[in-house]
Amino acid sequence: xxxxxxxxxxxxxxxxxxxxxVAQGDDKPASKxxxxxxxxxxxxxxxxxxxxxxxxxxxxxxxxxxNTRTFMIHEPLLxxxxxxxxxxxxxxxxxxxxxxxxxxxxxxxxxxxxxxFDKRYFTLLLMAPYSKKLDHHLYIHLKYPRNVPExxxxxxxxxxxxxxxxxxxxxxxxxNQDSSDLGKIQPPGGVPLLLSPGGPGTEISVDAIKxxxxxxxxVPKEDLEKWVxxxxxxxxxxxxxxxxxxxxxxxTDFVIHLSVAFDxxxxxxxxxxxxxxxAQTMPASEAKVWKEAFEALLKKEIGQTDTTIYAGGPAWAxxxxxxxxxxxxxxxxxxxxxxxxxxARLKQLTAEDVSLWKDKVxxxxxxxxxxxxxxxxxxxYFDKEKFQRDKFKAAIxxxxx
Numbered sequence: 001x002x003x004x005x006x007x008x009x010x011x012x013x014x015x016x017x018x019x020x021x022v023a024q025g026d027d028k029p030a031s032k033x034x035x036x037x038x039x040x041x042x043x044x045x046x047x048x049x050x051x052x053x054x055x056x057x058x059x060x061x062x063x064x065x066x067n068t069r070t071f072m073i074h075e076p077l078l079x080x081x082x083x084x085x086x087x088x089x090x091x092x093x094x095x096x097x098x099x100x101x102x103x104x105x106x107x108x109x110x111x112x113x114x115x116x117f118d119k120r121y122f123t124l125l126l127m128a129p130y131s132k133k134l135d136h137h138l139y140i141h142l143k144y145p146r147n148v149p150e151x152x153x154x155x156x157x158x159x160x161x162x163x164x165x166x167x168x169x170x171x172x173x174x175x176n177q178d179s180s181d182l183g184k185i186q187p188p189g190g191v192p193l194l195l196s197p198g199g200p201g202t203e204i205s206v207d208a209i210k211x212x213x214x215x216x217x218x219v220p221k222e223d224l225e226k227w228v229x230x231x232x233x234x235x236x237x238x239x240x241x242x243x244x245x246x247x248x249x250x251x252t253d254f255v256i257h258l259s260v261a262f263d264x265x266x267x268x269x270x271x272x273x274x275x276x277x278x279a280q281t282m283p284a285s286e287a288k289v290w291k292e293a294f295e296a297l298l299k300k301e302i303g304q305t306d307t308t309i310y311a312g313g314p315a316w317a318x319x320x321x322x323x324x325x326x327x328x329x330x331x332x333x334x335x336x337x338x339x340x341x342x343x344a345r346l347k348q349l350t351a352e353d354v355s356l357w358k359d360k361v362x363x364x365x366x367x368x369x370x371x372x373x374x375x376x377x378x379x380x381y382f383d384k385e386k387f388q389r390d391k392f393k394a395a396i397x398x399x400x401x
Contacts, residue, residue: 033134035060035102037326038166042100045159049152050096060102067095071121075384090122090143096152097122097143100160102167106130107137119143127157131164133263133271138163165274182399187366188373190259194365211265215255218267224251227276234319236284240306248307250316257317257367260324278323279334286339291318293346298354298368313367321369327377341385345376348387360396 039062043055046064053066069092072085083294091097107113117124127140138160144153157164193212194205216224228250232238239247255262261272295302300312324330328338349372357371366374375381381392 012291033102033136033167035062035167038062038163041159041166045152045155046096046098049149053096054401062100063098065089065091065095065097067092068097071119073119073121088119090119091145093145093147096148099141100243101139102136103139104136105153107139109139109382120143127160128188129161129163131167133164133268134167136167162270162274165271182395183363185374186360186364187257187362187370188321188377189370190262190324192259192366193256210250212255214265215262215267216251218262218265219255219276220267222239223267223269224254224270227254227279230276230279231316231319234279234282234284235315236288237315244307246304246306246314249304250314253314254320255314256322257320274332275323278329278334279319281329281332281334282319282323283334286334286336287319287322288320289343290339291315293343294318294369294372296353297346313369317367317369321367321373325377335369342376344385345382345387346372350373353389353392356393356396360399 008154016151035059036059039057042062042064046053046055046066049143050064050066053064055064056064057063068089070087073090074085075083089097090360107130111126111130113128114125117126122143122145125140125144127142128137130137131141140160142156142201165217190349193215214342228239228247231254233249239245241247244337258275261275262268278287291302295312298312301310302312302315302318304314304372322334325342328342329335330338353375354368357375358366362374375392378392381388
């Protein structure tokens with residue numbers, strides 16, 4: 001089945017309004033971000049340089065240490081005198097010691113950060129990188145001796161400066177999800193902009209179109225073009241340009257559904273660049289396998305012509321729903337091995353499972369592809385990789401209306 005979707009109509013409307021764009025739903029972060037993905041990144045980095053180090057997570061604090069002892073440290077007073085020596089745990093030669101605590105809001109301490117303090121036996125590095133997206137900061141005490149590997153310090157600073165990439169709030173997109181409140185789970189690409197806030201088949205909102213326009217204007221032209229070219233490579237299909245055209249609809253669909261690349265209506269260049277690096281690693285052959293699996297599940301064809309989009313959605317929707325999914329990637333590289341695991345989960349679903357999610361769970365206006373991917377990321381509903389459908393239905397039935 002083929003039809004002329006709202007997006008093509010929206011493209012025409014946007015021409016009269018001076019561009020092409022859409023409005024966004026409320027992206028409310030959950031109250032307590034999940035540190036588990038981040039602690040694994042910290043563990044990999046620390047154990048790379050200190051294989052025998054202990055890395056632990058307690059509440060919202062990550063701690064790691066290796067080859068430490070108690071030192072007697074004299075601290076200077078403001079009037080130029082010295083305090084009596086006090087005990088302080090720190091690293092010996094070739095050792096390391098660190099605490100990383102996740103705190104709400106921006107750093108409000110008196111010390112300027114980042115800042116290093118000479119403790120005579122070791123150096124204390126104080127850092128407090130802030131994430132606007134999460135509205136949290138990391139309060140970091142890193143203690144290291146003189147012979148610390150320079151590469152470790154560089155990698156550590158890069159990791160903590162970009163911590164928001166590894167610290168989702170509960171229900172944030174692209175992660176293996178916490179199933180305690182299914183309604184908080186966003187689509188993999190984040191909360192989409194809704195052309196028709198009243199739902200499919202309802203009137204397109206002019207206000208939504210204007211907001212979408214702002215997103216399109218926020219993306220540098222060269223960035224938007226390279227994304228479309230990369231999506232064409234993944235789809236293995238060139239898109240015809242023009243107004244309106246499939247290529248223009250692709251641009252608009254990109255800003256609608258890849259909300260994780262934006263801070264509200266502003267382009268987040270850093271996050272977008274990380275996502276683009278992922279896109280570059282996705283083989284066209286993998287996207288084809290996923291497309292065929294989605295089509296088999298939904299019993300709808302996925303694709304488009306120059307003027308229509310098929311009932312299952314456009315072909316570029318497949319990579320757009322997969323690229324933000326951390327579970328399918330090792331860092332910024334797509335993992336075919338991980339893909340096999342989640343494809344096997346996808347093949348156990350039915351169209352009814354997807355409809356149940358869209359009708360009874362999704363509160364953000366996601367697509368059928370979004371629903372399918374969100375379900376296969378629910379580890380609690382796969383026992384030894386077998387989908388627990390009865391448990392899934394019971395959980396949805398028990399949700400408060």
